[in-house]
Amino acid sequence: MSESNPIADLQALEKEALAAVKSAQDRESLEEVRVMYLGRSEGRLSAILRGLSQVPVERRPEVGKSANAVKERVSTALEARQSELVAPSAESELDLTMPGRSRWRGGLHPITQAVDEIWHIFRDLGFARARGPEADTVWYNFEALNTPLDHPAADEQDTLYLVDSVLLRSHTSPVQMRTMEANEPPIRIIAPGWVYRRDTYDATHTPAFMQIEGLVIDEGITFVDFKATLAEFARRYWGPDTQVRFRPSYFPFTEPSAEVDVKRIITRPDGTQYETEWLEIMGSGMVDPNVIANAGYDPERYTGWAFGMGPGRIAMLKHGVQDLRTFFENDIRFLEQFAR
Ligand code: DAH
Numbered sequence: 001m002s003e004s005n006p007i008a009d010l011q012a013l014e015k016e017a018l019a020a021v022k023s024a025q026d027r028e029s030l031e032e033v034r035v036m037y038l039g040r041s042e043g044r045l046s047a048i049l050r051g052l053s054q055v056p057v058e059r060r061p062e063v064g065k066s067a068n069a070v071k072e073r074v075s076t077a078l079e080a081r082q083s084e085l086v087a088p089s090a091e092s093e094l095d096l097t098m099p100g101r102s103r104w105r106g107g108l109h110p111i112t113q114a115v116d117e118i119w120h121i122f123r124d125l126g127f128a129r130a131r132g133p134e135a136d137t138v139w140y141n142f143e144a145l146n147t148p149l150d151h152p153a154a155d156e157q158d159t160l161y162l163v164d165s166v167l168l169r170s171h172t173s174p175v176q177m178r179t180m181e182a183n184e185p186p187i188r189i190i191a192p193g194w195v196y197r198r199d200t201y202d203a204t205h206t207p208a209f210m211q212i213e214g215l216v217i218d219e220g221i222t223f224v225d226f227k228a229t230l231a232e233f234a235r236r237y238w239g240p241d242t243q244v245r246f247r248p249s250y251f252p253f254t255e256p257s258a259e260v261d262v263k264r265i266i267t268r269p270d271g272t273q274y275e276t277e278w279l280e281i282m283g284s285g286m287v288d289p290n291v292i293a294n295a296g297y298d299p300e301r302y303t304g305w306a307f308g309m310g311p312g313r314i315a316m317l318k319h320g321v322q323d324l325r326t327f328f329e330n331d332i333r334f335l336e337q338f339a340r
Contacts, residue, residue, distance in 0.1 A: 006048070006055055006063045013037070013044060014070045021077045027085050034078050038071060045071050107339025111210055111327055114315040115192045118212055121236045122190045125229065127214070130189040132175035134196070138165045140174035145253040146290045160196050160207075168196035171308055172213035173253060176287075179215065180295035185302050186218035192311070203323040210311045215287070217297070217304035223256075223286060226305040230284075234262050241265035245278060254285025254306060279317055282309035 017037040024030035037045050048067050055063050108116070119129060132140075142154045152158065153170065160168040175191035191213040199205040216225065227246065234242045242265070246258040261278040268274070284307035289299035312324055319338065321327065326334050 006059070007066055010048065010063070010066050010070050013048070014073065017045075017070075017074045018077050021074070021081050024081060024085075027082065030078065030081055030085060037074055038078075045074070105336075105339055107336065109327070109335065110315045110319060110321075110338040111312050113338065113340075114311040114318065115210060115212060118233075118237065118309070118311060118314070119190050119192060121233055122214065124236075125232065127188045127190045130175055130179045130191040130213075130215075131193060132169070132172070132178045132191065134169055134194055135162055135166055136169045136174050138167060140177050141167055141169050141171070144177045144291070144294045145173050146288050146294075147252040151252065156198075158198055160198055169193075170197050171195050172211040173306070173308060175213050176215045176253075176291070176306060177295055180217065180292075180297065185297065186216075187304070188216050188218075190214055201325065203325065204313075206312075206324055206328055209324075212309050212311055214284075214307045214309075215304065216306075217287065217292070217302055219301060219303075221303045221305060223305065226284065226286070226307075230260055230307075234281075238262060238264050249283060249285070251283055251285055253288050253291050255288045257283070257285035260284055260307070281314060282307045284308070 017033070020033045020036070021030065024033050035043065037043055040046055045067065049064070049071075052060055052064055052067075123129070138149060138154065141159075142149060142151065147153060159170045162168065172191050172193050172195055175189075175193070179187060179189050179191070192210060193213075194208055195211050196208050197205075199207050201207060216229075227244075231244045234244045243263040245261045245263070247261065249257045249259040251257045259280055260282045261280050263278050264276040265273055266276060284305065287304040287306050292299040292302055292304070312327065315321070315327070316324060
């Protein structure tokens with residue numbers, strides 16, 4: 001310490017100490033800084049305080065006060081730096097240019113989306129939505145639908161029975177009967193829902209899956225109504241160029257019965273077009289007079305048509321999904337691709 005100006009020496013020391021505090025990058029080097037300046041035996045400020053006796057008596061109070069103030073400020077700076085090193089401040093430690101973490105967005109399941117889109121098209125055509133129980137009786141699931149219990153579909157190999165004559169419905173067709181019983185014609189309904197079968201779990205079968213039932217009953221309904229409605233649905237769902245084909249088939253609850261296929265015209269990004277294969281979308285037909293009579297309606301007066309379609313298959317085709325199981329295994333990386 002210079003004899004002439006101890007205050008100036010103190011100021012220089014403070015400046016140096018504060019700079020050292022600021023540049024300490026971890027807690028160990030900060031502790032070294034503390035020992036170097038404030039350490040009880042070797043510390044440079046402590047040395048100054050100890051050397052006060054060398055200072056002329058009249059200057060001692062002034063120098064002593066100044067030294068204590070420096071000690072105070074350096075201690076405060078040490079503490080502040082210490083807490084910075086424990087909890088890094090936003091500016092010093094965060095890379096503000098780093099992209100943000102995107103917020104998790106929930107979304108509807110792709111099959112739910114297909115069900116909604118299909119239902120909305122029929123709603124716009126004047127249909128109402130109907131529902132029925134998933135656990136139902138053999139009467140509603142089979143017998144009322146003109147399907148005798150010795151029919152292969154009613155076999156325990158195919159159907160999940162709960163107790164005696166109660167089962168998990170194997171199709172949404174029982175909603176036809178329940179709706180007819182609870183209402184008077186005219187009837188125009190769409191009934192989406194879960195159905196259950198003893199199927200092996202593979203790329204195109206799951207033991208629980210979605211179906212969408214459609215039913216129209218009124219006076220004077222013919223197959224022409226069905227063809228026109230279906231063609232309109234297909235054009236709205238797949239596009240105006242979609243072709244529809246009806247193939248003869250057999251179901252116990254319809255006569256005549258038909259399977260419906262659609263063929264799509266796809267436009268590539270370069271403007272060229274190609275046709276898809278025919279794809280089967282539903283079973284259908286004119287409601288069998290026995291079914292109409294089972295509902296308590298006069299089959300001479302009322303006729304109607306019905307269909308059952310599989311939105312799972314429709315969603316697979318729409319998204320180019322090869323394995324139905326991926327829709328049910330709840331791998332969020334797969335499902336979030338469809339979120340919207
Ligand atoms: N219930 C039939 C099935 O699950 C599908 C079906 C065919 C429903 C013809 C109908 C129909 O309403 O008319 O395979």
